[in-house]
Amino acid sequence: MSPHTLASTIGRIVRQLRHDRRTVGLIIVVPLLLLTLLYYMFDGGLLFDRIALVMLGIFPFIIMFLITSIAMLRERTSGTLERLFTTPVGKLDLLFGYGIAFGLVAAAQAAVAAGLAYWLFDLDTAGSAWLVILIAVANAVLGVALGLLCSAFARTEFQAVQFMPVVALPQILLCGLFVARDSMAGWLQVISDVLPLSYSVEALTEVGRHADPTGTMWRDLGIVVGAIILALVLGAATLRRRTA
Amino acid sequence: METAIEVSDLVINRGKREVLHGLTCTIPRGSITGLLGPSGSGKTTLMRAVVGVQLVASGRVSVLGEPAGSPALRHRIGYLTQAPSVYDDLTVRENARYFASLYKLGHADADAAIEAVGLGQAAHQLVANLSGGQRSRASLACAIVGRPEVLVLDEPTVGQDPVLRDDLWARFRTMAADGTTILVSSHVMDEANRCDRLLLIRDGHLIGDDTPAAIKTTAGTDDLDEAFLRIIRQQEKAAA
Ligand SMILES: Nc1ncnc2c1ncn2[C@@H]1O[C@H](COP(=O)(O)OP(=O)(O)O)[C@@H](O)[C@H]1O
Ligand SMILES: [Mg+2]
Numbered sequence: 290m291s292p293h294t295l296a297s298t299i300g301r302i303v304r305q306l307r308h309d310r311r312t313v314g315l316i317i318v319v320p321l322l323l324l325t326l327l328y329y330m331f332d333g334g335l336l337f338d339r340i341a342l343v344m345l346g347i348f349p350f351i352i353m354f355l356i357t358s359i360a361m362l363r364e365r366t367s368g369t370l371e372r373l374f375t376t377p378v379g380k381l382d383l384l385f386g387y388g389i390a391f392g393l394v395a396a397a398q399a400a401v402a403a404g405l406a407y408w409l410f411d412l413d414t415a416g417s418a419w420l421v422i423l424i425a426v427a428n429a430v431l432g433v434a435l436g437l438l439c440s441a442f443a444r445t446e447f448q449a450v451q452f453m454p455v456v457a458l459p460q461i462l463l464c465g466l467f468v469a470r471d472s473m474a475g476w477l478q479v480i481s482d483v484l485p486l487s488y489s490v491e492a493l494t495e496v497g498r499h500a501d502p503t504g505t506m507w508r509d510l511g512i513v514v515g516a517i518i519l520a521l522v523l524g525a526a527t528l529r530r531r532t533a
Numbered sequence: 534m535e536t537a538i539e540v541s542d543l544v545i546n547r548g549k550r551e552v553l554h555g556l557t558c559t560i561p562r563g564s565i566t567g568l569l570g571p572s573g574s575g576k577t578t579l580m581r582a583v584v585g586v587q588l589v590a591s592g593r594v595s596v597l598g599e600p601a602g603s604p605a606l607r608h609r610i611g612y613l614t615q616a617p618s619v620y621d622d623l624t625v626r627e628n629a630r631y632f633a634s635l636y637k638l639g640h641a642d643a644d645a646a647i648e649a650v651g652l653g654q655a656a657h658q659l660v661a662n663l664s665g666g667q668r669s670r671a672s673l674a675c676a677i678v679g680r681p682e683v684l685v686l687d688e689p690t691v692g693q694d695p696v697l698r699d700d701l702w703a704r705f706r707t708m709a710a711d712g713t714t715i716l717v718s719s720h721v722m723d724e725a726n727r728c729d730r731l732l733l734i735r736d737g738h739l740i741g742d743d744t745p746a747a748i749k750t751t752a753g754t755d756d757l758d759e760a761f762l763r764i765i766r767q768q769e770k771a772a773a
Contacts, residue, residue: 297634305622308659368618375584375612376635376679377604530602531588533547 290381298378298386299393302360306394316356316394320348320402328410338413339497341406343466345421346493348402349395349429350486351457357391357436358449365440374530383528384521388433395429396422416496420506424496427513428489434520441527460486465494485516537562537683537714538583543592545578552578553737555592560716560730565709567728567745568718569761575737576718577615580685583716584612596683608636611681615688615718617672621661625652625671628660629678636679646678649704651697666692673701677708684708686717690724702727722757733761740764 306313324341331337364370364383373383399422406412414421435456443449463473463481470481470491481487492509496502538560545553552575560566568576581587582594585602594601597609619628629643647656650670655663660671673689686705690698702724705715709729717728725731726745733741733748741748741764745757752760 293637294635297631301620301623301627301631304627305620308622308624367621368614368616369620371581371586372612372614372618372675373635374586375607375610376632377607378635531586533588 290379290385294378294382295385295389298382299390302386302390303393305360306390312356313394316352316398317401319352320344320398321405323348324402324406324410333410337410339494340466341410341412342414342421342493342497343464343490345399345402345406346425346428346489347461347486349399349425350432350489351453352398353391353395353429353432354436354439354457355432355450355453357387357433358440358443358452359446361387361437361440362443362446362449366444370528371532380525380528384437384525387437388430388517388521391433392426392430395432396426399425399429414497415500416498416502416506420496420502421493424489424492424510424513427510427517428486431485431489431513431517431520434517434524437524438520438527441524457486460484463487464490466490485513488512488516535562536560537597538716539593539595540579540582541593543579543582543594544590545575545582545587546590547578551590551737553582556734556737556739558732558739558742560714560732562714563709563712564729565705565715565717565727567725567731568716568734569720569722569725569731570718570734571720574734576734577687578737579734580612580687580716580718583683584610584685586612606683608679609682611676611679611684613673613676613684613686613689617668619660619668619672619675622659624657624659625663625674626656628671629656629674632675633678638679642680643674643678646674649677650674651700666694666697669693670697670701681713683714684716686715688718688720690719690721698724722761725757733764735765740768 327341327344328337403418403422407418439452439456440449443452463477463484464487470478470487473481488509492506495506536559541557543553543556544551568579570576578587582589583596583601596606599606625647626643629647630640633643647653650673652667652670652674655667660668663671669692677684690701693701709715719725728745731741731743731745731748732739749755749757749760752763754760754763
């Protein structure tokens with residue numbers, strides 16, 4: 290990996306996205322529309338506070354997972370990845386390039402969505418909005434890392450899109466949003482315990498309840514970062530310079 | 534003459550089939566070598582092995598004295614894939630600048646590569662909006678931007694109009710004169726006459742390796758197409 294190559298790879302990925310204005314628009318606007326929908330569904334009550342907070346973490350995860358898996362699949366199918374592997378570019382330049390480029394986009398998305406939730410919809414959290422954004426960005430990068438990994442198992446964009454429900458839905462169902470994790474059946478708890486989104490949702494809930502960052506929150510964030518690193522390492526293993 | 538690429542006893546499997554069966558050849562430095570053969574004969578596979586992205590069952594490929602694909606070679610080799618491999622959602626210039634940056638080269642080098650393939654007027658266009666011929670030239674610009682010592686071109690002139698094709702060949706000739714080793718595949722015989730040497734490949738076997746003139750003389754015809762056909766017939770007779 291070299292800082293120069295990494296920087297130009299990040300620049301290239303961001304430029305690709307910039308030429309696709311509609312996608313950028315959707316990335317920013319869709320979470321706002323969904324938050325608005327939630328606000329009116331729950332009449333802006335206490336339940337809105339709880340669900341909107343969790344959603345601020347889940348949107349970036351889902352969106353970045355989808356975008357990354359398609360982008361990486363395109364690298365594989367268009368031959369650009371094959372060509373890149375004949376150049377001095379390193380695998381880590383690519384993995385971190387995607388992680389950082391889409392992480393930046395996710396930071397913008399999370400900031401706009403949090404801005405709407407806090408100022409227009411009076412979202413109430415005991416802790417700081419900055420922590421919410423931080424956790425949202427960590428979730429986005431988790432989505433990127435899992436997207437990079439899953440793209441290796443898809444041959445077409447149709448297949449890549451199908452990984453979204455496989456990877457995201459169980460995590461969303463079991464993260465504690467619908468049923469508290471400690472009141473689930475034991476085996477469901479075990480599954481929930483190994484899914485990274487459970488920890489980011491717990492971290493967000495901690496920010497909602499406590500004025501200062503708690504030990505649990507930092508531990509949860511650490512687990513999410515660990516999951517990101519694990520997914521990136523596995524993703525690196527799927528990037529082969531030589532193929533059959 | 535110095536050797537740039539050395540292939541010995543190369544065996545490659547793709548899918549469940551063996552597609553190169555113990556191929557051996559050498560390619561001299563600073564020359565244009567044409568790789569000729571019908572579709573499916575193994576041209577792309579051999580080129581992938583030379584640039585180091587193909588899994589190899591057995592045998593050896595070395596480039597500029599190093600094993601193919603070794604990190605030291607990545608600054609010294611350029612590869613044009615058969616299907617254009619550029620980013621559709623970037624402009625021609627953004628593509629060239631990105632690939633230039635991988636070799637630590639700047640904007641001027643990227644612009645020079647774009648001019649060299651005759652895309653100066655289209656530099657600001659998104660690749661997605663280019664014609665097929667333009668797109669493959671955009672891809673070529675990214676292959677030559679690093680000023681490689683070894684340039685591997687998989688069917689670079691398909692879909693180009695005759696005048697552009699002539700310009701591109703003149704460009705390849707200049708690069709070879711400057712010391713670049715070029716391996717270029719084609720199934721167009723009139724292009725084969727422009728090469729210094731030809732490798733004829735059929736069903737994963739090397740059936741000819743000589744200058745175009747010598748191949749024609751040996752086969753007793755001055756038509757390369759006909760020469761290719763006669764070589765195949767002779768070999769089939771010999772095998773029978
Ligand atoms: N990805 C692949 N998987 C399986 N078989 C392949 C693959 N790519 C090419 N082949 C087979 O390998 C043989 C040689 O292909 P290729 O090197 O592309 O030939 P050429 O470039 O001369 O047209 C063909 O029979 C082709 O069907
Ligand atoms: Mg081919």
